[in-house]
Amino acid sequence: MGNENFVFERYLxxxxxxxxxxxxxxxxxxxxxxxxxxxxxxxxxIRKKHKDVSRATIYxxxxxxxxxxxxxxxxxxxxxxxxxxxxxxxxHLHLICEKCGKIIEVESKEAESILNKLAKxxxxxxxxxxxxxxxxxxxxxxx
Amino acid sequence: MGNENFVFERYLxxxxxxxxxxxxxxxxxxxxxxxxxxxxxxxxxIRKKHKDVSRATIYxxxxxxxxxxxxxxxxxxxxxxxxxxxxxxxxHLHLICEKCGKIIEVESKEAESILNKLAKxxxxxxxxxxxxxxxxxxxxxxx
DNA sequence: ACTATTTTGAGACTCATTCTCAATTTTATC
DNA sequence: GATAAAATTGAGAATGAGTCTCAAAATAGT
Numbered sequence: 001m002g003n004e005n006f007v008f009e010r011y012l013x014x015x016x017x018x019x020x021x022x023x024x025x026x027x028x029x030x031x032x033x034x035x036x037x038x039x040x041x042x043x044x045x046i047r048k049k050h051k052d053v054s055r056a057t058i059y060x061x062x063x064x065x066x067x068x069x070x071x072x073x074x075x076x077x078x079x080x081x082x083x084x085x086x087x088x089x090x091x092h093l094h095l096i097c098e099k100c101g102k103i104i105e106v107e108s109k110e111a112e113s114i115l116n117k118l119a120k121x122x123x124x125x126x127x128x129x130x131x132x133x134x135x136x137x138x139x140x141x142x143x
Numbered sequence: 144m145g146n147e148n149f150v151f152e153r154y155l156x157x158x159x160x161x162x163x164x165x166x167x168x169x170x171x172x173x174x175x176x177x178x179x180x181x182x183x184x185x186x187x188x189i190r191k192k193h194k195d196v197s198r199a200t201i202y203x204x205x206x207x208x209x210x211x212x213x214x215x216x217x218x219x220x221x222x223x224x225x226x227x228x229x230x231x232x233x234x235h236l237h238l239i240c241e242k243c244g245k246i247i248e249v250e251s252k253e254a255e256s257i258l259n260k261l262a263k264x265x266x267x268x269x270x271x272x273x274x275x276x277x278x279x280x281x282x283x284x285x286x
Numbered sequence: 287a288c289t290a291t292t293t294t295g296a297g298a299c300t301c302a303t304t305c306t307c308a309a310t311t312t313t314a315t316c
Numbered sequence: 317g318a319t320a321a322a323a324t325t326g327a328g329a330a331t332g333a334g335t336c337t338c339a340a341a342a343t344a345g346t
Contacts, residue, residue: 133258134270135268
């Protein structure tokens with residue numbers, strides 16, 4: 001286990017909030033793997049071990065994880081909201097295959113620096129990048 | 144009026160579909176202005192003149208406009224689905240202000256060519272770019 | 287332990303979008 | 317231009333992700 005717990009607790013304390021059991025369970029399940037996730041998948045995973053954590057609490061906890069910079073929204077072009085770790089992960093963009101759903105992660109520094117340059121021209125302060133593309137992966141092209 | 148009508152009709156014919164009155168009204172209202180739009184706004188606009196076009200038909204027609212490459216989805220990071228013209232418009236990306244909602248359009252060729260390069264490495268065939276950022280515009284920064 | 291405050295689970299609610307189906311419109315054929 | 321088969325439509329019901337409400341449970345300070 002990394003020290004996401006520490007980061008999260010510090011954030012909660014700073015806001016006068018408490019690191020309760022459900023919040024711990026959610027945090028640890030989120031950081032148990034490194035994949036993108038959505039609420040449904042997370043709920044199923046949590047429910048296997050903890051029958052007493054509700055969807056509502058998951059929906060309530062996710063904004064706290066986002067606010068504490070542990071995770072961020074990603075894969076914006078999919079129907080459901082998806083999230084991924086920020087903490088301990090380098091920046092990347094996604095190529096999403098529309099046939100098989102495969103997600104290819106690609107280093108994104110170069111693309112971000114161009115966006116930064118363009119934003120600077122307009123005096124725009126970027127908080128969140130949204131860079132990626134949808135299309136067909138190499139395997140699906142061959143079918 | 145451009146020749147979106149022509150493009151749309153050709154697409155419909157190729158699919159064995161018909162350019163009906165509601166479809167014409169929707170097409171023409173979509174292309175009456177050059178702004179981004181969502182279904183609600185489009186519905187209100189259409190309803191001012193045509194009380195007999197239903198939401199359902201709008202929802203059914205939009206995928207046809209997308210399929211015929213006249214419009215495309217955009218502003219993916221907003222709650223509602225938004226669309227913008229493809230036909231007759233150059234490629235650009237969006238900087239969206241999180242305070243005032245202002246949308247700045249910026250030429251995107253450079254960013255796209257980098258994405259193309261990265262996609263090529265992975266043998267990935269891009270169909271739709273999704274490039275942009277959220278943040279604070281210059282006016283809102285001064286407040 | 288006692289009280290005030292926060293948090294929780296369950297289910298009701300919202301709202302954009304999709305679906306259903308009977309009624310209407312369209313096109314091809316006469 | 318009337319007729320019939322096929323496509324399309326409008327209205328409203330259904331769906332489903334996400335949010336809200338509220339009484340009950342957990343928490344922290346005294």
